[in-house]
Amino acid sequence: MLRTMAWYVQSFVGHGDPINEIRTQPLKPSLIVSASKDESVRLWNVHIGICILIFAGAGGHRNEDFHPSDIYRIASCGMDNTVKIWSTKEFCTYVEKSFTWTDLPSEFPTKYVQFPVFLASIHSNYVDCNRWLGDFILSKSVDNEIVLWEPKMKEQSPGEGTADILQKYPVPNCDSWFIKFSCDFHYNSAAIGNREGKIFVWELQSSPPVLIARLSHAQSKSPNRQTATSFDGSTFLCCCEDGTIWHWDAVPTN
Template sequence: MPVDNVNKSKSKGPGHTVRQHSTGMAGRYDSDTDNPLPAAFRSRLHHLFAQIEKEFETVYAENLLLQDKVEGLQERLDAYIAGDKTGVETLDTPDGGVKAKRSASHISQKIKKSYIASTSKLVSSFRQATPAYSVVKDFRGHKDGVWEVNVSKLDHNIIGTASADHTARIWNLETGQCLLQYAGHQGSVNAIRFNPVKDLVVTTSGEGLAHIWSPQVNLPPHEIIRSHSSGEDDLDMSEKEDMADDFPEQTVNNTLRTPSKELIGHHSVVIAADWLNTGDQVITASWDRTAILFDAETGENISTLTGHDQELTEVRAHPAQSLVVTSSKDTTFRLWDFRDPNMPVTVFQGHTQPVTTAVFAGQEKVVSGSDDRTVKVWDLKNMRSPIATIRTDSSVNRLCVSQQNIIAIPHDNRHIRLFDINGNRIGRLPRSNRTGHSKMVCSVAWAEDNTVCNLVSCGFDRKVLGWNINLQVKE
């Protein structure tokens, strides 16, 4: 499983580096008579600035929590106001009887007065123009947590999902139909990525392998196993009830069990993989602390990338250049440049806890996320410090950046938040008992060219949700 409960030890980040640099300078200034500030005072100032930064981060996190509470109250208010204001509702009693409930109109008016009186100032100070969000598709079928969702680069109506139930699936985004199930792995399928120029997919698993296979439905008959069982018999009654809602589970007709190429070389879980921009090479990332560059056609190991001190968590390739970024539990992410035969490597220490994700944004930026509850935006031309920092209230999982530079951030606390590339908050996707995810959100993917839903999310609740995000509608 991609989620690990290993203790998250802190290592040196930019803050530590700055203080070390200042200390070194202080040692030189002690011998410089032109500097009137004693080393003791400088050290005290550094300590005070660190305390101020810590207090600011605490206040900021509390501010976010308060903002979420205000939004929750507003959502409840909107729900009451939108209800039937003329009818009288009824409630079932524990003994099976029925009693009358006060009219929705009366309740909504009372709630409206009390909430508006207590939250109007907070709402006006926190809430800005908020986009309209709605769940329009629910892709049911996986029998365990879904670790990743990805959109085809050749056909934006096709998405793929990778699940802990040892399978990957190919779906039609508009119809919600499962086109193909891949069952060639013997362990949890941790990632799925589409080739940028060919009709191929790479998946990785807990068995330490990566598989390359074709997502085409029209495969030779001997490679397809017909199955009319959805696997529902494997679920207990509580799980069946959880899935028996407005989006019923569907039958899988096509199951593929044989990959076209098996990539061998890692000694532990392969947590992620991606295609280089040319589409003929695959880069994999593993818990054995290495990344391996493979030839996709022959399966040959071209190069093994070493340097991370702990398990890797993610790998992403640049969409147009031979650049790769790897993330690790060692609190760093690394940029590998395959354009140079010497393959220079740049190490970035921008986080204080495991880096769970790092993706390219456009041609010149990288966005990283971490268990330290921050998302940071970096400029490839000057990667010494982030150009924007987003502080949240929960660990960050595999995020995605749209072509319009909108960052969708999935969290451990079941939320999905949207920010622009400058770190400005856009909004939060709704979450309730029947809307959104009920457990950790593992991954998101933009499908901007799709007319039905332009954002897809998946989580440990086995759900894959298609969202319609309208950034033009304002409240």
């Protein structure tokens, strides 16, 4: 008999609409960021239960990601067709204060951040997934592809800059909204599904792009909404619109 135990710790109240993504700060796991349809991204201290910062944004946010080495940078994307880069550097005193806060969480002086430090219109439609790849960004819309690009910010002019597209990873029949990709820990590969239930695995460290695998099964025909990749990139999970979860393992070749 399977026995399960669960403990309620705390809940975080603040968003006014569905929450679409949560990410943990890799260098400070007490910090998480959440993206919501309520047009905000929020930075939380989960150990204290405090909302530290609220980042504004036109249209609902669908995804966000912490920079892998710069603890101050966050990239978000959403329904306004853009990818935004936010900085917490100017507000680091609020982050530090959250770790020593002893009053009620509701009394914390949460700071509202109105403007990003960079904004890019890489796509012409909703953007539902983005990930940092070093200082580059991977992002996806409904254009049947993942785009790798480099944000070039103007240090003296926050919010301004250019974006150079480096390469694209085609994904046939991936023109549906809300299909998210995943990467392994070292960002050697990216796995993404499509509306026909197939999975495409691209190598990220090569140029031009190399398709590592095309995964399919006769019974997997429903749109794939999200994938998960193991630490070493040898196992892939995908969840589909019909309620199924598919498991794929890489088979070593001689």
